[in-house]
Amino acid sequence: CGVTHFHLLTSAGSSKNSIFLYPRTKGEIEDFVSKVGFEHTSIYRPGLLSRGNEARTVEKIAEFITSGLPVESLAKKIGINSFNEWNHKDTLSPVTIYESSDIKQLQETEI
Numbered sequence: 001c002g003v004t005h006f007h008l009l010t011s012a013g014s015s016k017n018s019i020f021l022y023p024r025t026k027g028e029i030e031d032f033v034s035k036v037g038f039e040h041t042s043i044y045r046p047g048l049l050s051r052g053n054e055a056r057t058v059e060k061i062a063e064f065i066t067s068g069l070p071v072e073s074l075a076k077k078i079g080i081n082s083f084n085e086w087n088h089k090d091t092l093s094p095v096t097i098y099e100s101s102d103i104k105q106l107q108e109t110e111i
Contacts, residue, residue, distance in 0.1 A: 069103065
């Protein structure tokens with residue numbers, strides 16, 4: 001018995017066809033992991049993350065323009081979503097991609 005369900009955290013805008021290095025690299029990783037052969041792969045593409053005191057300078061500047069998703073909230077959402085997906089594994093498609101707007105809709109407290 002091995003890993004059947006893999007959760008991958010990448011980034012908003014990830015695309016293996018991007019002309020920019022960062023989103024292209026993230027997209028290539030998504031593509032590779034999707035082809036490994038897990039029964040199900042969940043890919044999370046959050047936008048700006050709020051790291052509190054751990055924020056990098058660029059992230060601090062960006063937080064003046066828009067609010068980020070707290071990393072603690074993201075971790076809770078992924079954890080609870082993995083449990084919920086496990087309970088419905090027979091109805092899942094092989095790969096599910098959660099864009100930033102989808103992640104915001106995930107529950108933090110309900111299982």
